Amino acid sequence: MSVMTYPDDFKAMVIALRAKGKTYQEINKLTDRVVPKSTVSYWCKDVVLPKFYYDKIIRLNDKNRARGRKMAIAHRKSEVRGLIDKLRDENEHLVRELTHEPSIQKVVLAVLYYCEGNKWKSHRGLMLGSSDPYLLTLYIKLLKSVYSIEKLSLRARVSYRADQDIGRLEHYWSRLIGIPLKNFYETKPDMRTVGKPTKNPGYKGVCVISCAGAKIQLELEQIVIMLSSFRGRIR
Numbered sequence: 001m002s003v004m005t006y007p008d009d010f011k012a013m014v015i016a017l018r019a020k021g022k023t024y025q026e027i028n029k030l031t032d033r034v035v036p037k038s039t040v041s042y043w044c045k046d047v048v049l050p051k052f053y054y055d056k057i058i059r060l061n062d063k064n065r066a067r068g069r070k071m072a073i074a075h076r077k078s079e080v081r082g083l084i085d086k087l088r089d090e091n092e093h094l095v096r097e098l099t100h101e102p103s104i105q106k107v108v109l110a111v112l113y114y115c116e117g118n119k120w121k122s123h124r125g126l127m128l129g130s131s132d133p134y135l136l137t138l139y140i141k142l143l144k145s146v147y148s149i150e151k152l153s154l155r156a157r158v159s160y161r162a163d164q165d166i167g168r169l170e171h172y173w174s175r176l177i178g179i180p181l182k183n184f185y186e187t188k189p190d191m192r193t194v195g196k197p198t199k200n201p202g203y204k205g206v207c208v209i210s211c212a213g214a215k216i217q218l219e220l221e222q223i224v225i226m227l228s229s230f231r232g233r234i235r
Contacts (some may be wrong), residue, residue: 006035011043018044021053023060102146109142110223120218129159129208133176136207140177143211151178153211157185160205161193173207 014035017027024037098104116135117128126143130136143149156179158169166187174181 006039014040015044015047018047018049021050021056023057105142106146107223107227109139109146110220110227112139112142113217113220114224117217117220120214120221124214124217125210126213126217127208127210129206131204131206136177136209139209140179147213147216149211149213152180152183154179155183155185155210157187157208157210158205159187159208160189161198161203162189162191162196163193163198164189164205169205172204177207177209179209 010031010033013031014027017030018040022030024040027040028034098108112135113126113128116130116139117126128136128139130139140151140154143154144151156173156177158166158173160166160169166189170181170184173179174184
């Protein structure tokens with residue numbers, strides 16, 4: 001097996017570059033040659049590195065760590081996107097079943113309302129609030145599908161923080177869920193938030209949707225209660 005040999009003038013150039021504080025990678029780039037790190041280290045064993053070199057290495061290591069973190073984050077995001085796509089494909093049939101089965105829609109609506117809506121004991125009539133647009137959109141669709149409740153019969157109000165613009169928030173929710181601006185109640189900010197800036201720029205307040213329907217409210221609650229006491233086997 002032949003051993004790689006280098007001209008003396010090339011060795012001298014490498015030593016000179018090292019003495020100027022160049023890293024092994026920089027030396028390879030400047031000489032346009034890939035010399036093993038162990039070889040360069042041997043040639044330069046007596047070289048006194050400049051004082052700035054160690055600060056330079058610290059900065060490079062910090063930069064490489066930051067780059068590594070960015071790459072790791074990008075990799076994790078890619079993995080999550082792939083997982084989400086897989087999960088959507090595996091569960092797409094549930095959406096189709098929900099579309100064609102009114103009884104399933106009613107159960108979903110009952111559970112959703114029981115978790116997020118006002119209960120019969122505290123308020124008579126349908127009232128549900130959330131900061132999650134997906135949940136509110138689903139709730140409105142189910143109200144129409146199960147009970148034929150149209151958007152025009154719904155009222156809304158936005159609970160918001162003191163430093164937020166209620167006009168913008170109402171326009172945001174009106175466009176998103178399709179309830180006309182004229183159907184929004186006038187509201188006041190949460191006074192507990194005065195002097196406390198909103199840290200999350202994506203927070204759009206809590207949109208509360210209400211309408212008549214005390215009997216529906218009671219029915220949805222009873223469905224969940226009956227489901228909780230069901231003794232048979234759920235297949």
